[in-house]
Structures are given as C-alpha cells and as structure tokens.
Amino acid sequence: MSLSQETQDLVKRVETFVRTMIVPYEHDPRCGEHGPSDELVAEMRGHARSAGLMTPHIHSDGSHLTQVETAAVLRASGLSMLGPVALNTAAPDEGNMFLLGKVGSPEQQARFLTPLVAGDARSAFFMTEPASDGGAGSDPSMMQTTCRRDGNHWVVNGRKAFITGALGASVGIVMAKSTEADSADGACMFLVDLPDPAIHIERVLETIDSSMPGGHSVVLIDGLRVPADQMLGAPGEGFKYAQVRLAPARLSHCMRWHGAAVRANEIATDYACRRHAFGKPLVDHEGVGFMLAENLIDLKQSELMIDWCASVLDTGAPGTAESSMTKVSVSEALMRVADRCVQMMGGTGVSRDTIVEQVFREIRAFRIYDGPTEVHKWSLAKKVKRDWRDRQS
Template sequence: MDVEEIVARTRTLVREVVLPIEDEFDGDVEAAGGAALREQLQQAAREAGVLSPHGPRDLGGLGLGMVDRIPVFEAAGFGLFGPMALNINAPDEGNIHLLDHVASPAQRERWLRPLVAGEIRTAFAMTEPFPGAGSDPSMLTTTATRIDGGWRINGRKRFITGADGAQMYITMARTRGEVGQAGGATMFLVPADRPGVTVDRHLHTTDRSMLGGHCEMTYTDVEVADDEVLGGVDEGFRYAQVRLGPARMTHVMRWSGAARRAHEVAVRYAAEREAFGGRLADLGMAQQLIADNEIDLAATRALLLEACRELDAGGRASESTSITKTFAAEALHRVADRATQLCGGLGVTNEYPIARIAREIRPFRIYDGPSEVHRWSIAKRATRRILNGHGA
C-alpha cells in the first residue's frame, strides 16, 4: 500500500468513525469510553489496514519514514481521537520509534511487538517534580543503584502522559554523577505491575483527549534486572535524543491536522454566513484571518518537511526540530484562535469543534519543551555558529 492509499483510508476512517464519537463527547476521551474506545477504534484501523503506520514492518507496522508520516499523521490528527485509532498517539508513538532503534532482540519481542500491534500501552517517565528534571534533564533526581543481578530504582515522576493504564514505563534514572551534571542517566523498561511502582494521581490539565492522563508516579525500591536496561548504562540522555526530535515532529503533524479542521470549519462558516450585506468571507477583516491561517499552515508544513528530511537522512536535526516545534506550537494555536474569531459566538461553544481544538493545542507550547527553552537553545546555537565563522 502506498502513502496516498494510507492517507485516503485514514481520512475515511477519521471522518466516518472517529469524528462522530469525538463530536458527541466533546473530545473527552474518558467520557467517550477510555480504554474500550481505544480498542474499538484500533480495531477499525486494523480492518482498514492503517494501524501503526510508523511501526517496523518486521513487527507488523507499515514502516513509514518521517517524511511519509507527515500526510498520514495529519489526516489522523484531523480528529482528536484519530491518532489513538492509528496507534500513533503520544507517548506510544515515540516509544515505538525509540524501541525500534535501541531495544535488544528480546526486548523487541517482549515490548515492541505487542506495542505495534496495539495490544499494550506504554509511557515515558522522565519529567519530575521540582527540584527534579523538567526542561533541564540534567536535574534528574530519580536514582537507580546497583544490586545483585540488576538495579533498584527510587524517585518520583510528574506529567507522565498515558501513565494510568500503561503496561510498561520507559523510565529515566540517574546511575552516575550528581544532580545538575550532564550525562549519567540510564533508561529502564519497568513493567507497570512491578512492586513499588505506583500511579499516585492525575494532574487535571486543560486537554482531555489523551488516554491515561498526565500523572504523578512514585518508584519505591523498584527492582529491575540487567536485561531490563534499554540500551547502554549511562547512555540514557543520548538515547533520549533518538526519541525527542522525531516525537516533536509527530506532535506537529498531529496538531496540524487538528488545526486544519478548525480552519476548514471556520472558512465554511464564513462562506455561508451573511452579514453586512454579503458573505462574511468577502469582508476584508475576515479574509485576513483566513489568509493568515493559510500562511501559518503552509509555513508549518514547510518547516516540518525540512526537519523530517534531515531526520530521514540520519541527522540529529536538533536545530531544525526545535525551530519547527516552536514555530508550529504557536502558529497552530494562532490558527485555532483565528478560527474561533471567525465563528463569533459559535466559536466558543461545543456546536463546532473549534473550541476544543484550541483547548487541546494550547498545551503544545509547553509539552515537549516550552517555547522559551527552545528559543534559548536556538539562540545559543546561532551565537556559537556565527562566532565560529559559520554564518551565512
């Protein structure tokens, strides 16, 4: 099946199966059925042949590279539950990418195969409460100490997306060095039923479409074996880069689809609404909102394509993914906000999907690195590059 066929099937699935459910429950995944809804939608995607388009082919996925994922993920993102249906929701999507690149053959069979098949969910446990790791991962305070045949993990985690109901947590813990030092972290594959692992509570964020919520967790003397280390000891931060850049870009893909839906709904409304002697869409101020949305969507797609080409070529793409993520998080929020304005009072009701799309997109300026942190990183690279004589 080529990419165009996958996109076409995804669009049909989203419009015929996903959107009616999303609209009925205003994008609230728990109200719509939670885990049971996930199973229902993924079965529909399985029957349509579009489940796990990014998963490795040898484990049942469609094996799409980053550039080819763009139109598929955007088509799925047109519905807030669409990514869940295709098994491309965060954090599972990023974990599939990470495990495919780093996991041992045994780990691939135990965790990656059922993850690609949609049989389990996972989470990525790195972020911690203050004074632990947040935007600055070097502040990692969760520790893993050596024991006979493995490790003992202690620490707390916060904002762990999808934690409630996950079967496994890719857990970052410090195995060397002191808090504030770069390096010295290791990734562990921790089964959710391992003694000492607890999901303490949900943080009730504004977004409501993420199955499993955003949770606080505690690790109390959690024992893991040596074969549950993901990759090499003390190499966790390096492996995190394998995941973070692509995961940021797939966030952009999914939210681009949602923003496009808000835009299309608003343009259709403006084209049909009569005001001041003509169509709303013929008024100059309305046209500016529409045009600016088209510009932001096109610019987002252009930056996304450039970053994904770099990733497909084997580059780290640290700068291009930071630039794309920062621009897109703000541009797509602007798209949803303008769409709200175009629809007037209806734009802030649940009569249209625009208000909930704006609600879901807003946290993207914080998730996967706040815009301010990315700007700090971009500015540091620019200064270093120019001072070293590598400017334009």
C-alpha cells in the first residue's frame, strides 16, 4: 500500500535510529530478565526525544497516524527488541494510549494520557487474573475482581496476573466487574495513579520473554478506592472498551514482531552466507537455502496481512474478525521464521551472541498475548456459524 512521502521519510528515520542508536544497547547489562531497567529506558528515550522520534505514531496535536501508516512505523521500531520501548511504541503503553484517546474525558487525557504520549510515564493494564483463582484470562467474563460504589468513590478488590509493566508504572487501567444494580455483571475501567498502597505486587513472574520493562506481575488489589471521576467511560461498559483496545493492540503486536523477525532473518542470512560447511557456504545447501526462501514468503505474507487488517481498521470498522485472522496468521508465520533462524544458525542460534534466540522466545510468547491462536480460531469458527445461519434466513 502506498504511503505519503512524509510517512516514508518518518519510517526511514525510525529505522535508521533503531539500527544506529538502539541496536548497540542490546547487550547492555541493564537489560535484565524482566526487561530493560528504568534507567536504560530513560536513557534511550532521551535519544529518541533528541531525534524528534518520541511516540512517532502520534502527532503533536494528539491525532494518530492511520493504522496503515502506523504499521510501517511500528515494523521499523521492532527491528530491535529495545526499539519499541525507546520510541514509546511498545505494549502495554501503545494500547493504553489508544484507549485513552478514544474513551478518556478531556480531563482524564490531560492527567493520564499526556505524560504517556510524552514518554515520561509507563502504564499497566490490569485485566488478566490468576488461573488458580478461576479468574479472567482468554474469557474476560470470568472476571473475579469486583467494584462497588461507596459515596463518591468506587472500591475495587481482587487479584490480577501477568500484568505487564506493573512494576515501575505510573498509570494503571484497572478492570473490575460491577456489583451495582445498574451495571451488574458488566465491567468497569478505572484510571489510577501508581504506585498505590492498595495495589500490592505479590511477585514478578519468571517468564520466557524479557523485553518489556517491569516484566509481568501477580498483583493483589485490596480495598482500592478510586474517585468516581476516574472511571474510564461509563459503568458496565468495560468489556466493550476492552475490545476497542484489543483489536488494534493485536495488530500492533503483529507490526512490532514483524520487525523483530525481519531482523532475525537478516542475521541468519548473513550467517548462512558467511559460514561454510562441506565445502560451500550454508546458503548453497538446499536445506538452508530453502529455509531462507520460506522465511521470505512468510514475512511477505505477514506484511500483507498486517496492511490488509490495518486498512480495514482505517475504515472505522471494528475489525474484530480481521484482527483475529491476522493475529493467528502472523504470529504462527513469524514463529516459523524465528524457528528457522535458530535452526540455520545451529549452536550460535541458541546462544545469546545474537538476538535471534531472544526473538524466538519473544515470538513464542506473542502467540499467547492478546488471545492464544486457539481462542481466535474458536471465535472465527463461531462467526462462520453465525454467517451461515444468516444466509439461511
């Protein structure tokens, strides 16, 4: 799809910035098992501000690039695991900014959205709950966290799990099921300042991925009092707002991880062309050359799927089915790309001498983020049945 010259120039600037300024940080000791440290995040974001590239998908007036334009920018930001964090295009902040821009009141946007767009704050989205509690995961309707009115406040109680970036976040969006008669069984969303003494981080989980600042936490919410004017949107509409956030957020994940897979393929290609075995470069062995060819096919098909879904969202359509199809197709294709890169590079592929092994780990987790492949397929199968019934009537 054609992009304006202005957008093409922005994409080139982002790519150059990531490759020259951010890639050298990939072996920085401040990159830990739970993501880059706050010190490192601040340092990289300082470089992004100096380059005029902080939050590049959002204009200075608060308006967004189109989804098609955003796709090109976020793919470029993903060429390093640290790129989205440095440029403020990473999850969960990118999705939270989108949601606040769509649903937040002017006062809420001034207080909570402005520092996020400026890259001066990080955020967390508190929806998923521990499986051991029978709480919400792929099925948000199982939510156990509750909220009730108490005068001019709401009181929230519950536990959350896999809350990305909760450690170190300044802004939280907390999702809870209402016990009030006018919104019973509906979900509510609340904006909160973090840290808050009523929100206790029980532990930061040890997970397969390591690119997101703060890692993923298990959190206890014990008597959290939130002023009524900090409810995001209307009471009982939280599940609807979650979809407002999730459809483009699924696609944004695809954009960023596409960039990461492109980078891994570049590294594997360079390795295959330089490394010799049995009298010739690896690339000249069909077993390796064909894997590189298959990578090109999967990367191009993923790019086309991303742009197609982005164009649907740009029409104003909900894009729920389209984002599910894209999430399934792209996450599975990029997993194949990353796996082939590891395989082609042998021992080097499983070492941390390059970022290939990290890309493999991160994309494996991506197949679960914002709904596992199987849940999206189940949702699409239900749509197939609904559409069939509609045709029969």
